[in-house]
Amino acid sequence: MGFFTDAYDLFCISTVSKLLGRIYYYDPSTDKPGKLPHSINNLVIGVALVGTLMGQLFFGFLGDKLGRKKVYGVTLILMVICALCSGLSFGYSPKAVMGTLCFFRFWLGFGIGGDYPLSATIMSEYANKKTRGAFIAAVFAMQGVGIIFAGLVSMITSKIFLSYYGGPPFSKEHVFSTEPEADHVWRIVLMLGALPALLTYYWRMKMPETGRYTALIEGNAKQAASDMGRVLQIEIQSDNDKIAQFNAANEYKLFSNEFFVRHGRHLIGTMTTWFLLDIAFYSQNLTQKDIFPVMGLTNKAENVSALREMFETSRAMFVIALLGTFPGYWFTVAFIEKIGRFYIQLVGFLMMSIFMLIIGLKYDYLANKEHKWTFATLYGLTFFFANFGPNSTTFVLPAELFPTRVRSTCHAFSAAAGKAGAMVGAFGMQNYTQDGNKGKIKKAMILLAFTNLAGFFCTFLLTETKGRSLEEISGEDGGYVEREMAGKGTVGRSENEDDSRNYG
Numbered sequence: 001m002g003f004f005t006d007a008y009d010l011f012c013i014s015t016v017s018k019l020l021g022r023i024y025y026y027d028p029s030t031d032k033p034g035k036l037p038h039s040i041n042n043l044v045i046g047v048a049l050v051g052t053l054m055g056q057l058f059f060g061f062l063g064d065k066l067g068r069k070k071v072y073g074v075t076l077i078l079m080v081i082c083a084l085c086s087g088l089s090f091g092y093s094p095k096a097v098m099g100t101l102c103f104f105r106f107w108l109g110f111g112i113g114g115d116y117p118l119s120a121t122i123m124s125e126y127a128n129k130k131t132r133g134a135f136i137a138a139v140f141a142m143q144g145v146g147i148i149f150a151g152l153v154s155m156i157t158s159k160i161f162l163s164y165y166g167g168p169p170f171s172k173e174h175v176f177s178t179e180p181e182a183d184h185v186w187r188i189v190l191m192l193g194a195l196p197a198l199l200t201y202y203w204r205m206k207m208p209e210t211g212r213y214t215a216l217i218e219g220n221a222k223q224a225a226s227d228m229g230r231v232l233q234i235e236i237q238s239d240n241d242k243i244a245q246f247n248a249a250n251e252y253k254l255f256s257n258e259f260f261v262r263h264g265r266h267l268i269g270t271m272t273t274w275f276l277l278d279i280a281f282y283s284q285n286l287t288q289k290d291i292f293p294v295m296g297l298t299n300k301a302e303n304v305s306a307l308r309e310m311f312e313t314s315r316a317m318f319v320i321a322l323l324g325t326f327p328g329y330w331f332t333v334a335f336i337e338k339i340g341r342f343y344i345q346l347v348g349f350l351m352m353s354i355f356m357l358i359i360g361l362k363y364d365y366l367a368n369k370e371h372k373w374t375f376a377t378l379y380g381l382t383f384f385f386a387n388f389g390p391n392s393t394t395f396v397l398p399a400e401l402f403p404t405r406v407r408s409t410c411h412a413f414s415a416a417a418g419k420a421g422a423m424v425g426a427f428g429m430q431n432y433t434q435d436g437n438k439g440k441i442k443k444a445m446i447l448l449a450f451t452n453l454a455g456f457f458c459t460f461l462l463t464e465t466k467g468r469s470l471e472e473i474s475g476e477d478g479g480y481v482e483r484e485m486a487g488k489g490t491v492g493r494s495e496n497e498d499d500s501r502n503y504g
Contacts, residue, residue, distance in 0.1 A: 001199070005200070010112060010146075013044065013048065021041070024036075024098070036098075042431075048105045060117035061409050064406055072122065073201070077201070079108060080198050083190065087186075089104065117411035129467060133337050133341060134336055134337050136395065141392070143329065151319075154189050161181045182307055270413075271417035275418060277349070280451050282422040283444065292313075298313060320383065325387055345459050345462075352382055352389065357446060359375075359445050360441075363438060364442075399411055
């Protein structure tokens, strides 16, 4: 539910950004709909990404120093407060309102950033090794649900105001007028992001600290055994001698030569692949300006009122997310333990590269209404293989490859690299193609195809983690085989054997 909230808060701004331009930047002398200036639009859309990057680094580090649970609650409180405040943005001028909105969106992103490494780390440290990948991927798959709800809530809210407040009060001369109630709509949509976070807070605070952190970092094997026994509903005996052996084998620092020798290649691999993936993933809306009208999902801004435009934009986002984005996430959940992270990521990058290359080379042909279904299919498949591919696995792998005491920090480094890529995609590519020149869009799509191909090759820096314990993957056990670590671990039901061995 935390990740559902993250996605809703990050992506709902896309459904209201055009409405903000219609409300605050309408110039009667131009006789055209209001539009956010390009620099302000970039700031409104992208400031949360900047906050997310900084929050990932800050809270990821704290998660290893103070504990996963303590920091986990702080991120949620920050998200609740800032989601509410975003909807209450105020000011004496349009720029002042946008400035206030950007301030709160930054700190909202800061809280969201903390949720990335902490959610992944907590799930990896709780899960059974046979289902760990599916569970971590399921956490990330809630991003797809959050995107769907961002479109759905915006669509329903705008439709309600259109239906129950007398309809669009515009004349034939000004069909693009802005309804008086429009200023309430965007505020409601942003503030609703606080609701799931608020409802989740109770359960998040009821979670015990992960057994690995309690045992290996705090050195309290007895408390770890008690907490994990309660979670797994079995009896686990503590073994302080084994914990001491673990710690003795893992005394090297994060920024040390030994860490680089043991884990440097994997850290470079997780950071580069996430960076390259997010350049492409956050650039995928380059073609939306053409695909939405071709599919009949949106009309030109000059032909509709402000709330009608918001409704159509939200509907388009909902349809694309439901048919293209959502299925890919859950295909990953279903097949990650069968196919493995490594091959899913390789195939995903390769297929994204192929489809983006086709779109780039044949863009003029595809943007014609006669070929709308071909365009829609290629566009949807690009999203599908992003999510049944590197967009999911880049979240899973950093939560499994690194030792317990730096797991949250290393995941934060990887996620922050991803957000840096997102900013390259969201700002760099968008700025390059902002004039709508189809030649530039074609070049950008071809460049993104080669970006995905680079991600394909960087994946070979990583290793498969399927079916192995976290200690075995990271070398954290100091060479002890898993049965040696788990030998004194359990008294209980045989079907829980693999659960208990993770906490032996």
